Amino acid sequence: xxxxxxxxxxxxxxxxxxxxxxxxxxxxxxxxxxxxxxxxxxxxxxxxxxxxxxxxxxxxxxxxxxxxxxxxxxxxxxxxxxxxxxxxxxxxxxxxxxxxxxxxxxxxxxxxxxxxxxxxxxxxxxxxxxxxxxxxxxxxxxxxxxxxxxxxxxxxxxxxxxxxxxxxxxxxxxxxxxxxxxxxxxxxxxxxxxxxxxxxxxxxxxxxxxxxxxxxxxxxxxxxxxxxxxxxxxxxxx
Numbered sequence: 001x002x003x004x005x006x007x008x009x010x011x012x013x014x015x016x017x018x019x020x021x022x023x024x025x026x027x028x029x030x031x032x033x034x035x036x037x038x039x040x041x042x043x044x045x046x047x048x049x050x051x052x053x054x055x056x057x058x059x060x061x062x063x064x065x066x067x068x069x070x071x072x073x074x075x076x077x078x079x080x081x082x083x084x085x086x087x088x089x090x091x092x093x094x095x096x097x098x099x100x101x102x103x104x105x106x107x108x109x110x111x112x113x114x115x116x117x118x119x120x121x122x123x124x125x126x127x128x129x130x131x132x133x134x135x136x137x138x139x140x141x142x143x144x145x146x147x148x149x150x151x152x153x154x155x156x157x158x159x160x161x162x163x164x165x166x167x168x169x170x171x172x173x174x175x176x177x178x179x180x181x182x183x184x185x186x187x188x189x190x191x192x193x194x195x196x197x198x199x200x201x202x203x204x205x206x207x208x209x210x211x212x213x214x215x216x217x218x219x220x221x222x223x224x225x226x227x228x229x230x231x232x233x234x235x236x237x238x
Contacts, residue, residue: 007074009202010036010059010170015068017054017225028054030225031068038169041196041203043213043233046222052206053174055222059204060093060172061085073169090118094163094201098175100155102147102162108134109143112162119166133161137191153184160188164195171195173205177212189215 017029029051036042046052057063058070061077064085070077072092077085102111112130121129134143137157147155156176163171173192177185193215195201207213217236221229 008035008071009038009040009073010034011069011071012055012058013069013071015055015058015065015070017051017058017063018066028225029065032225032227034220034227034230036202036204038202039196039200040218041193041216041235042205043216043219044204044206044222045208045210045213045219046228050222051225052222054225056172056174056204056206059170060095061089090115091166092169094166094168094171096156096159096163096171096173096176098178100147100152100159100179102155102158104147107144107146108139108150108158108161111147111158112165114162115166129165130161133165134158136164137161151184152179153181153187156180156184156188157191160191164199164201167199168201170202170204173203175206175208177207177209185209185212 012032012034015029015032016027019026019028032051032055044052044056054063058065065078068078072088077088080088109127109130112133113126116126116129131143134140137160139154139157139161142150142154147158150158176192177188180188189212192203192205196203203216205216213219214233215235216233218230218232220227
């Protein structure tokens, strides 16, 4: 294996994040070091206020660190402009949220097409890619249904299709099973595992649910703005 391929896809080097000033100052991250290799599936856990959400926001280029360095494929993301970070987010990252974040009056197909519109893709090509993404998540035939006509599990599948339609390098999932029952949760997690295994998508998932976290190959626990533990799961040891 070459030295180049051994480099981490994502690396935090002594990342800090401070909000507010003076008596209102709050330190969310206290110098986090973290490496994520290409093709990993990592669960991120920790109590409220532990720093996991702040870390995910920085990873997703939605926020910037106060100090330290965030490297993505050897690019110093913390040195990029707002527009450059937006381009990185648009072309390399996919997002899945607990609340689905679908446009309520828009069809499943149109919801999935949205990130492709931002890329300036032609309408015909958008349709083909969105239809394929919906088929991958098991929603062929549901393209023209609005979110109100779909179950919670189906809505999350639409949200996942929207996240993978751009063929992202990294998928960031924030409590993707938080609004689902146990059966639908298992379906979503098996789907994420298949994307990681079959498509090679690197996945970072925030969850409060230990049984969901075990679907990943590695669990990173945050406590008080630091990484408290970083361990392989049973799947990761296979």
